[in-house]
Amino acid sequence: MKFEGTETYVATADLTIAVNAAVTLERPLLVKGEPGTGKTELAKQVAAGLGLRMIEWNVKSTTKAQQGLYEYDAVSRLRDSQLGDERVHDVKNYIRKGKLWEAFEAGEKVVLLIDEIDKADIEFPNDLLQELDKMEFYVYETGETVKAKHRPIIIITSNNEKELPDAFLRRCFFHYISFPDADTMRAIVKVHHPAIKDALLTAALTEFYDIRETRGLKKKPSTSEVIDWLKLLLAEDLTPEDLKREGANLLPKLHGALLKNEQDVHLFERLAFMARSGR
Numbered sequence: 001m002k003f004e005g006t007e008t009y010v011a012t013a014d015l016t017i018a019v020n021a022a023v024t025l026e027r028p029l030l031v032k033g034e035p036g037t038g039k040t041e042l043a044k045q046v047a048a049g050l051g052l053r054m055i056e057w058n059v060k061s062t063t064k065a066q067q068g069l070y071e072y073d074a075v076s077r078l079r080d081s082q083l084g085d086e087r088v089h090d091v092k093n094y095i096r097k098g099k100l101w102e103a104f105e106a107g108e109k110v111v112l113l114i115d116e117i118d119k120a121d122i123e124f125p126n127d128l129l130q131e132l133d134k135m136e137f138y139v140y141e142t143g144e145t146v147k148a149k150h151r152p153i154i155i156i157t158s159n160n161e162k163e164l165p166d167a168f169l170r171r172c173f174f175h176y177i178s179f180p181d182a183d184t185m186r187a188i189v190k191v192h193h194p195a196i197k198d199a200l201l202t203a204a205l206t207e208f209y210d211i212r213e214t215r216g217l218k219k220k221p222s223t224s225e226v227i228d229w230l231k232l233l234l235a236e237d238l239t240p241e242d243l244k245r246e247g248a249n250l251l252p253k254l255h256g257a258l259l260k261n262e263q264d265v266h267l268f269e270r271l272a273f274m275a276r277s278g279r
Helices: 013-025 039-050 065-069 074-083 099-104 126-134 166-170 182-192 198-212 223-235 262-277
Strands: 029-033 053-058 070-072 095-097 110-115 136-139 144-147 153-158 173-177
Touching (some): 013 029, 039 153, 099 110, 099 144, 126 136, 126 166, 182 223, 198 223
Parallel strands (some): 029 173
Antiparallel strands (some): 136 144
């Protein structure tokens, strides 16, 4: 079982090495990188490349680790007991299985994505240490132990919004997805827009990397945003000459796909004003 990328996902050599190392070591793969660099998509493509089913757990700021295991609905059971419902005699009727339980009881090996783990409370990763390490957990309400039938491939993503605990990091294989260089980005774009002309692609990527390197930019445009931008350029049938930014025209064409806050738009407007003033 070896991941080598897919037809729709350009995986660099270091990324494929990281995925396969995590699979060999049977450890969770912790993936960090700028938003929009394909961390979530990686899990989907690993599943597709290896022919496995994917189970996705999207973490939010209110998510608790226990929800990944199971939740006991005591309120519903109390209500049913008051109504004389026969279901009340079996506590299993009030156990809601979480994503880890689903992955553990799967009859085949699966890919489990724990997406954006850094959004949750700082204790969230620590609360999953034993479960991810031993691949089992205890259900107090039923007295059963749920063990993984097949150890899942676990991919955990983080946008680095907060530091993760050392004890958690020790149990993971780590990989940072660097922002793609121009050659890699060209290959990525070709996957999504195979018919794009080389002249337009070269001009657009030159423009894109110039924008990313602009000093004072609050949010640099990401891979997903340049793909959307190129889709718009193709839809508008723009040429490489249309992309040139000169003098007062320093805002990129269709800049709403690349610049996502007013501070960055104002930055380019100020640069245009300075260019007009000859400063």
